[in-house]
Amino acid sequence: MPADLWPFLLVAAAAALACRFAGYLAMRYLPPSPRLDAALRATPLAVMAGITAMALAAGGLSEALALAATIAVAYVSRSDVGAALAGVGLVALLRALGL
Amino acid sequence: MSRAPFTWAGFRRGFRFGMAIAVPIFVYGLAFGLVAAQAGMGWGWATAFSAGVFSGSAQLATISVLQTGHATLTAVAATVLVMNARYLLFGATLQPWLSQAGPARALPSLLFLGDANWIGTMRAIDQGEDDRAYLAGTGVPPVVVWLAGTVIGAVFGSILPDPRALGADMMLPAFAAAMMAVMIHSRRSLVPVAVGATAALAVGHLAGQGWGIVAAGLAGAGIAALTAPTQRAADAG
Numbered sequence: 001m002p003a004d005l006w007p008f009l010l011v012a013a014a015a016a017l018a019c020r021f022a023g024y025l026a027m028r029y030l031p032p033s034p035r036l037d038a039a040l041r042a043t044p045l046a047v048m049a050g051i052t053a054m055a056l057a058a059g060g061l062s063e064a065l066a067l068a069a070t071i072a073v074a075y076v077s078r079s080d081v082g083a084a085l086a087g088v089g090l091v092a093l094l095r096a097l098g099l
Numbered sequence: 100m101s102r103a104p105f106t107w108a109g110f111r112r113g114f115r116f117g118m119a120i121a122v123p124i125f126v127y128g129l130a131f132g133l134v135a136a137q138a139g140m141g142w143g144w145a146t147a148f149s150a151g152v153f154s155g156s157a158q159l160a161t162i163s164v165l166q167t168g169h170a171t172l173t174a175v176a177a178t179v180l181v182m183n184a185r186y187l188l189f190g191a192t193l194q195p196w197l198s199q200a201g202p203a204r205a206l207p208s209l210l211f212l213g214d215a216n217w218i219g220t221m222r223a224i225d226q227g228e229d230d231r232a233y234l235a236g237t238g239v240p241p242v243v244v245w246l247a248g249t250v251i252g253a254v255f256g257s258i259l260p261d262p263r264a265l266g267a268d269m270m271l272p273a274f275a276a277a278m279m280a281v282m283i284h285s286r287r288s289l290v291p292v293a294v295g296a297t298a299a300l301a302v303g304h305l306a307g308q309g310w311g312i313v314a315a316g317l318a319g320a321g322i323a324a325l326t327a328p329t330q331r332a333a334d335a336g
Contacts, residue, residue: 013151023187038327046295046319053296055272
């Protein structure tokens with residue numbers, strides 16, 4: 001963790017603010033484009049898949065089982081938060097069991 | 100020019116929806132606090148990030164970038180921009196409705212924008228919600244519990260012997276995996292999933308998780324833009 005976090009906080013807050021405002025403000029000037037729409041729609045899915053893949057690559061059997069269960073529960077129940085919390089609980093349980 | 104309604108009644112309707120999504124956001128805030136404390140960030144800094152960024156995915160990704168030990172301002176900015184790129188679409192989809200309240204009311208309302216309350220607000224608009232204070236109403240309970248959860252999680256994180264035993268380190272991947280599963284609506288949405296995972300593994304392996312996340316987002320967006328059906332193709336088809 002860097003010693004001085006102020007510059008990172010300000011940059012992160014400014015970037016978050018920009019994301020909240022930019023799409024709204026750009027609508028006045030931006031001609032709607034199917035390519036732009038598709039890119040923005042795909043970004044979160046790609047990032048989520050990337051995070052999941054890196055966790056799978058870095059983790060062991062406990063992490064793989066927990067993430068597989070998370071995806072299955074979320075897909076069936078459509079409750080992403082519940083599934084995520086269940087996945088975290090499962091990985092904690094598997095680690096406690098020494099897996 | 101007459102302005103669209105912006106009243107306490109509309110705010111309270113939104114607030115009720117915000118209460119419905121508050122508990123999981125509190126738990127997620129708790130987890131963020133835990134992860135932040137685990138990463139060596141004090142509760143004050145964790146709370147400042149929660150107030151300044153107010154986005155779990157962006158904050159967790161930012162922490163993973165900071166943890167690499169060679170974080171740059173550019174990497175942090177790019178991470179937040181990529182993680183929150185979907186907010187551009189959220190803002191754009193809200194604009195035709197929200198702009199009728201005028202910029203002095205619309206822009207502050209956008210500060211409360213999040214995934215769950217955007218979905219709730221779009222649904223309300225679809226059902227004929229006319230009051231533009233609805234969006235701000237949906238955002239207040241999440242902001243309050245997000246900050247409270249961050250403080251409590253960060254404080255407990257510093258006295259808990261091993262947050263890893265609670266699975267706190269798996270909170271981000273678990274949420275990413277769960278939200279990914281819910282957002283896959285068609286076989287077509289498997290393309291950004293495959294591209295993002297591949298790019299993250301390739302770049303993350305070489306440059307660390309922070310840039311792996313950036314690469315996943317950029318690769319997914321790039322492929323989607325290149326393969327999107329254009330108007331000309333749609334007309335021809």
